[in-house]
C-alpha cells in the first residue's frame with residue numbers, strides 16, 4: 414500500500430511518502446509556497462510504482478489529505494488533478510475519522526487533532542495526552558478505551574508573539590527560541606522567556622488536571638514544529654514524535670481499508 418499523506422495546517426503543509434506502508438520521507442513546506450508544494454507533491458507521487466496492469470502509466474497509490482484549512486485543501490485538490498491526474502481523498506470526508514470522539518460536535522474537531530490522537534493511542538494503547546505545538550497549541554486527552562475526550566486550544570508561539578507586538582506601542586516581534594536564563598534582562602528576552610515558559614507551564618498544568626480527572630498521570634506525547642524546541646525542558650513528557658499528524662493520516666487510511674475488507 415503506497416500513500417502520499419498530506420497534512421495541511423494553518424502555517425505549513427507536510428507531505429509524507431509511505432511505500433508498502435513504510436515511511437520513506439516527510440517534508441514540511443510553508444503553505445504559501447505554491448510552486449514548492451506542487452514540486453513536492455509531484456516528486457513524492459513519482460516515487461510510487463506504476464501499476465503493472467496499467468497501459469496509461471497509472472500509479473499504484475493514493476493521495477490522502479488531512480486538513481484544517483479548507484482553501485488549501487482545494488488548492489491541493491486542484492494541484493493533484495492538474496499535475497498528476499489524481500483525485501485526493503480527504504480524512505473526515507472520503508475517509509472516516511480513525512477514532513470516535515465523545516465531544517459536543519465531533520465533526521467540528523480538527524481532523525489533525527483526531528488523527529494524531531489515534532496515532533498516539535495506536536502505540537500507547539492506554540490513556541494518552543497528545544499536545545501539538547503548531548499555529549495553535551492543542552492538548553487533547555484520549556481515554557484508556559481509545560475515545561477522544563476533548564482538550565484545550567491555546568495560541569501558538571507565533572500568534573502570541575505577533576499579538577504582543579500588534580497590541581502595544583513598545584514591544585518588538587520576537588521569534589521564540591530556547592532561553593538560556595529564566596528571566597530576560599531586556600524586552601525581547603523578557604517576551605521570549607514569557608512565551609517559552611508559559612507554554613511549558615500550560616502543558617504541565619493541563620496534563621496535571623487531566624491526571625486528576627482520570628486518576629493517574631497519562632502518557633504524554635508532543636508533536637508539531639515547535640515541539641522539538643521545548644522537548645528538553647519538559648521532563649514530564651514521555652515522547653516527542655515529529656509529524657504525528659502525517660502518521661495519523663496514514664493510520665486513518667489503513668483503518669479504512671481494513672474496515673472495507675472486513676465488509677467484503
Ligand SMILES: Nc1ncnc2c1ncn2[C@@H]1O[C@H](COP(=O)(O)OP(=O)(O)O)[C@@H](O)[C@H]1O
Pocket residue numbers: 421422423424425426546547548549569570571572588589590637638639642
Ligand atoms: N523556532 C520557533 N520559534 C517560534 N515558533 C515556532 C518555532 N518553530 C515553530 N514555531 C511555531 O510553529 C508554528 C508552525 O508549526 P506547524 O506545526 O508546522 O504548524 P501548522 O501545523 O499549524 O501549520 C508557527 O506558527 C510557530 O508558532
Ligand SMILES: CC(C)(COP(=O)(O)O)[C@@H](O)C(=O)NCCC(=O)O
Pocket residue numbers: 422423424481521522523524525526545547548549550551566
Ligand atoms: C485548533 C486548530 C486551529 C489547530 O490547527 P494547527 O495549529 O495545527 O494549524 C485546528 O485543529 C482547528 O481548526 N480545529 C477546529 C476546531 C476544533 O478542533 O475544535
Ligand SMILES: [K+]
Pocket residue numbers: 545546547548549550551637
Ligand atoms: K496544532
